[in-house]
Amino acid sequence: MVTARAPATSANLGSGFDTFGVALSHPADTVSVERAAETTIEVTGAGADFIPTDPEKNVVGAVADALEAPAHIHIDKGVRPSSGLGSSAASAAAAAVALNELYDRGYGRHDLVPVAAEGEAVVSGEAHADNVAPALLGGFTIVRSDDGATSVETNLSLVACLPEVVVSTRDARGVVPDSVSMADHVETVGNAATLTAGMCRSDPRLVGRGLDDPVVTPARADLITGYAGVREAALAAGATGVTVSGAGPSVLAVCEPGRRRAIASAMVEGFADAGVGARAYQTAVGDGTRVL
Ligand SMILES: Nc1ncnc2c1ncn2[C@@H]1O[C@H](COP(=O)(O)OP(=O)(O)OP(=O)(O)O)[C@@H](O)[C@H]1O
Ligand SMILES: N[C@@H](CCO)C(=O)O
CATH class of the missing domain: 3.30.70.890 (GHMP kinase, C-terminal domain)
Known part of the structure; x- marks a missing residue:
């Protein structure tokens, strides 16, 4: 089993619509993954009753598909869904890192940004990365559609x-x-x-x-x-x-x-x-x- 913790994030920061984001030191989601023949999902924690366990509808199902990494996935929510604090992105980022490790896929953090963004497409219809980039990379991040993500450490x-x-x-x-x-x-x-x-x-x-x-x-x-x-x-x-x-x-x-x-x-x-x-x-x- 592999377990990963991914932070809440705040996207846009006013002037950076769909571009800027920051990782927050807390709250956070914790995701545990175990190899399985097909993906199943269990959700506990904040707002768990409002989060689908169907892999077609949960962001982590899309991440498991993108990595060709079927697993039993347990999500412990610290970030309430529909909060504006990147709840779905926290699950997607934690699942991407945990499944990458479980299946030894060898992707770096920057490579996992578009993978986790595929999860976001399940929720909003678009694979936007302004929450998953800070959730994966930490700090202040800038995403561009043609150029991946840039991250800057900051103390704020x-x-x-x-x-x-x-x-x-x-x-x-x-x-x-x-x-x-x-x-x-x-x-x-x-x-x-x-x-x-x-x-x-x-x-x-x-x-x-x-x-x-x-x-x-x-x-x-x-x-x-x-x-x-x-x-x-x-x-x-x-x-x-x-x-x-x-x-x-x-x-x-x-x-x-x-x-x-x-x-x-x-x-x-x-x-x-x-x-x-x-x-x-x-x-x-x-x-x-x-x-x-
Ligand atoms: N693992 C997951 N965690 C949270 N929400 C999920 C998950 N999988 C699917 N969802 C669905 O995504 C929706 C919440 O996503 P939404 O993007 O609206 O909120 P958010 O992630 O908190 O916000 P924001 O992107 O504005 O910061 C809910 O309808 C929820 O059921
Ligand atoms: N940039 C996105 C973040 C929310 O997912 C928006 O403001 O719609």
Whole structure:
């Protein structure tokens, strides 16, 4: 048996729609695999009742197919599904690493990014890699359709606040505008470049400024009850920037070390003011998938 742990991730980071992502130090999924004649799946943990065990419908089934590595796969969910924290990607990344080892396929981490992305296609209809790349590689990642993924190590404190509302990635993609104005394009490029410089310097002020996004985030914020109040509360508590995590509903705040506790409380209270229960993870940019 081989067991791997893959982290939650936060994709987009505002200005990097479908491009940027970070691995979180926690929460995480743990996946154990044993050789079998055909793939079977068992799921326990957070939101397990809402996750299919049919290999045609679970991301790990697609990963096992892509690696020609049939197995009994046990997924212990630490990352709630439809959270905006890369729940499906965590399972896909952990399964890719564990099955690669179990069957001695010899793929490197970068080779496994498109393999794990095949799993994402089961969920959203597209093999996008902005969650699986940070889940596999760790740190801050940039994915390009023609060029694989680039990863940068960074040291950054984060709070991810997960409300008790469900936003599916499919629905959240439906509200993304089809086109952007030149003014919004220029602003987005400036923000994305600022964010990248901030990641390279582990500078929460630059990263926070670079989270701003005039295009996708405003359209998606309406899907998250209480978003505007939670954002204001986090900024008032010291966050250097706030945005929607992935396709939502989680909200991500960047901050200086030592501010996480106050920001986490402010965000949970902000959701409570809108009548929504929530939990906050005081976390940080972390490592990628590891074999346990
Ligand atoms: N192993 C798995 N883990 C989690 N969700 C899975 C898995 N396999 C299939 N799914 C399905 O994927 C959907 C959740 O994926 P979705 O992309 O909407 O959320 P997410 O992975 O938390 O988010 P995001 O990509 O926005 O960060 C649910 O419908 C769930 O049933
Ligand atoms: N980039 C993706 C991440 C969610 O899977 C989106 O925002 O739709």
